[in-house]
Amino acid sequence: MATINPNYDKLAAGYLFPEIAQRTQAFLDAHPGVGVMRLGIGNTTEALPKSVVAGLHEAVDAMAHVDTYRGYADGGEGEPEMREALAKRYAKYGVNLDVEEVFVSDGAKSDSANIQSIFGLDNVVAVQDPAYPVYVDSNVIAGRTGESVEGQYEGIVYMPCTEENGFFPDLPGDKVDLIYICSPNNPTGGVATKEQLKGFVDYAREHQAVIFFDAAYAGYISDPEFPRSIYEVEGAKSCAIELNSFSKDIGFTGVRLGWSVVPMELTVDRAGPGKVNGLWNRRQNTFFNGASNIVQLGALSVFTEIGERECQEMISYYMANAKLIRSTLEDIGLTVFGGQHAPYLWLKTPHGMSSWDFFEKLLSETHVVGTPGSGFGPSGEGFFRLSSFGHREDIEDAVESIRRNLKL
Ligand SMILES: Cc1ncc(COP(=O)(O)O)c(C=O)c1O
Incomplete structure (x- = not known):
């Protein structure tokens, strides 16, 4: 009889992104006509360099x-x-x-x-x-x-x-x-x-x-x-x-x-x-x-010289997004790390909230989807990751919504 590798059954994490997708879908189902802005996954969005x-x-x-x-x-x-x-x-x-x-x-x-x-x-x-x-x-x-x-x-x-x-x-x-x-x-x-x-x-x-x-x-x-x-x-x-x-x-x-x-x-x-x-x-x-x-x-x-320049332009584009996210979060009084030499912002959840509670709060109040820090390991609890990969207009909409709607 064939058996499986039992170590797969030990995997407890790995449910992070499906869990995010599921909770986001539940929110969308409960709020017909509402769209969400995704700053969760580290996926690139801009066209390849010429x-x-x-x-x-x-x-x-x-x-x-x-x-x-x-x-x-x-x-x-x-x-x-x-x-x-x-x-x-x-x-x-x-x-x-x-x-x-x-x-x-x-x-x-x-x-x-x-x-x-x-x-x-x-x-x-x-x-x-x-x-x-x-x-x-x-x-x-x-x-x-x-x-x-x-x-x-x-x-x-x-x-x-x-x-x-x-x-x-x-x-x-x-x-x-x-x-x-x-x-x-x-x-x-x-x-x-x-x-x-x-x-x-x-x-x-x-x-x-x-x-x-x-x-x-x-x-x-x-x-x-x-x-x-x-x-x-x-x-x-x-x-x-x-x-x-x-x-x-x-x-x-x-x-x-x-x-x-x-x-x-x-x-x-x-x-x-x-x-x-x-x-x-x-x-x-x-x-x-x-x-x-x-x-x-x-x-x-x-x-090549031109290739290097174009890559740099792409990186600069995402890093300008990061700067925008970081400055907005700081303006509204949140404590935020990263985003200076990396495309990720690591924010401290307000009032000691759990990462998942903040996920729900951000989603319901601002319609922005991020990633709970606890999904990356126990020391990520109480933190939250936002990604700067995204079209500028979408990032602008997301930060505007956070600025206006997040109740702190
Ligand atoms: C730290 C880190 N290493 C590796 C990767 C995966 O890179 P690749 O797309 O080359 O598989 C990622 C993707 O998000 C990452 O964040």
Whole structure:
């Protein structure tokens, strides 16, 4: 008799966005003729940059000719041109990478879910709390945790990110092996300094731990003082894997493209230089036949001067939305964090309300849908995430409604 993977039954979270959708629908059903404004999900809304569109067209055309047609790439690691372009981009941050250290994928979500699979089940996992849910859920499914008890899985070390520590965690008190860090952060909108990352790099080197550094929003950092890659921190290549994405920089949320960096220098217990890189290579080649070559070759235009400028314009557009949301919330007396180097605003719910109570209040009074912070982890309770992805007019309508209708 076939059996299922029982770890799926442990998944307690994962209901966040369906729950939001369900509650929103219930509100709409109860209020015919009323529309809602969605500042909940981190989905991009603006059209692709022109240079990227031209690149994609060119890549499609190349597939129409027998001389330029490409089938499977030699491996699942990515088209050589894209790997090279990505490796070169790191040089801008003073980081030297070999092409073999860069793996192209269909996005950072898959990579952040899959990366744990090349490490043993006996590793202790630490996550920022709150965190992008896939870090925890992938480890639950893999079997590294017990049950969820009061919002926390047994076996996971939660590193609280609170107002007191500026939404960047203290180093773990107990010894941990696999550490997920996201900067700029989803959901808190915080960004880590070099010193903060150095603390974790030093910890990882001392304990032979590995950091999974999710830099999906690195393009949103506007101050070069903040590191865009963990490899800007000395020693990080020996202990960190970086995950990144084209989703939020160039609007590839639906097109799909990302990459990971697994340095040759990275070593863990009984795995010397090159071993972990080789395992990820093996994993990708075994389970993945590569990201779309049309998408990879099309996206190469991002590395041209005009491509870079257009991407920057797109980021600036969303960040202007963030500024508008942040200033409105501050004007009406709410305490708000983030939105300066990340497209997310993290607001403190008024009068100590629970995140879900605030969800209902915001929806019923202003018709704006956001995301309850508690859905990202226990330390998210009492906070609420608003996303700055949206058309300017919609953002303007939403903030106007909040300004006029939210009763504080
Ligand atoms: C922190 C973080 N990492 C990764 C992703 C997923 O990126 P991708 O679209 O490349 O799968 C997201 C998407 O919202 C995210 O917020």
